[in-house]
Amino acid sequence: MPAPTDKLFTYTEGYFLTKSLLALWRLGLLGDADISIDPDKVAADLGCDARLLRATLDYLIIRDVFVKDDGGLYRLSEHGRELAPYYGYLPMHVGAYEPIFGRYEEVLRGDLVYGRNLRRAEHELVGGMSAMEEHLLAHLTGLMDQMSFTGVLDLGCGSGRMLSQVLRRGPDLRGVGVDQAEQACEKARHNLAAEGLAGRTTILHGDASRLTELPAEVLEQVDLVIAMFVMHEIHWQRSREGVISCLRSIADVIGADGRFLMVEVSRIAAEKPRPGLRFIPEYQLVHEYSHQRLATEQEWRDMLGEAGLQVLRTEPAGMCEAFCFVIGAQTTT
Known part of the structure; x- marks a missing residue:
């Protein structure tokens, strides 16, 4: 001992x-x-x-x-x-949240409040995520090999790398990216243009949780929606009902035969010590402090069900304990 x-x-x-x-x-x-x-x-x-x-x-x-x-x-x-290959976790998981945890006591006392006079370091998050994307994208694009689709909507598109990976699969595919950070949108436009894909993509500065506010014409061809580590942000900001409302909008976009790929990390209960458990407790903690809330896999299934969607498959996402739901419309028997 x-x-x-x-x-x-x-x-x-x-x-x-x-x-x-x-x-x-x-x-x-x-x-x-x-x-x-x-x-x-x-x-x-x-x-x-x-x-x-x-x-x-x-x-x-x-x-x-x-x-x-x-x-x-x-x-x-x-x-x-x-x-x-995994050093990107350092800025993504630690560096991005140093502005918060470097002033831990002030945040606990309420002297600093996230979203008002305190923010995470977005450039650290983006830099780390970009370094880790190769592992994640390889898993997701592998799942797409078994799907047929004509247009993809990437919620929280960031640098546009996911859209780039998807659009390279065929000359007739079209993509739409949405991100609430204008800087990310500009970077995505630049990256996609550099790869000759600007003519097949539309990048929109907007709120991924409010699809009904996006121009309807850009969503007409979309039959695949991707949300990587986005839904837990909506879970905090919009509450459970807000998530279900967003999921209903996604269901409307993909229709009866489309697919929705959702990548998340499952929340764990703090009921007992969990020796040897890596990543998730810390991931859960930093997300509470940055106004994002994880849900369990079952909670996600319940919310999807209320929105008229169902999980068809669950796959590991290639990043620690993250999972990917392959989701479609509920079928009637």
């Missing part, structure tokens, strides 16, 4: 390890599994303190993330290279 101090130091180790890796990510030193770091050169290029950069890398040698070769260059260890 580990001593209490050993357990406590495990917590502090996680803190310093995460902060060190996140700092290197922000400096652009974790994006390449084959990176080779000369601390003096990197410090000069980036305007860092070479001594402190070396101290960070030495600490990460002890924690088995980096090794130092005979020439004094720092490279990712075998363990560090295994982690390389």
Whole structure:
């Protein structure tokens, strides 16, 4: 049985390890599994303190993330290279919420209120999500191999990478993206234009939960709707009835034969300790503090049912404990 101090130091180790890796990510030193770091050169290029950069890398040698070769260059260890595809979790899961949890007590006291005088760092969220998208998109596009559709609507389209992946599947496919962040819309338009897809896409600055306010003509061909980690935001902002209203609008858009792909993480109950459970407790906590609320898979099924939709299949989404519902209209017998 580990001593209490050993357990406590495990917590502090996680803190310093995460902060060190996140700092290197922000400096652009974790994006390449084959990176080779000369601390003096990197410090000069980036305007860092070479001594402190070396101290960070030495600490990460002890924690088995980096090794130092005979020439004094720092490279990712075998363990560090295994982690390389997943470093995007650091800004997405930690960096984006530092503005909140860096002032934890003030938020708890109500001195700072999310949405009024406090926000998460959206650029960290977008940067981390973009780094992780390859894993997620591969799973979702694999599901689409078994579907027939002519137009796709991406709710919360972000950078437009999902639309790009979908539209590359056929020259006749058309796409619509909706995002409430104008900056994200501009980036999506730029990215899709760079890939020669602007003529087949419409990017709208708007509220994904209010589809009835979108121009009806842009939704006419849509028979596939995608919502990746969007519905839990609507769950908080619009309440359960607001979610059901949004789902009814989606049902109207896809019609009797269309499909809705919904990616979410299931809420867990705080009834007992859950040793070994990764990601979800922390994910659930940061979402409560940023005015987003998870629901259980059964709660989602119930809300979908009330909206006239049903889950046809459930698949792992390729990101931690996220799942994907393949959803269609309810059938009558």
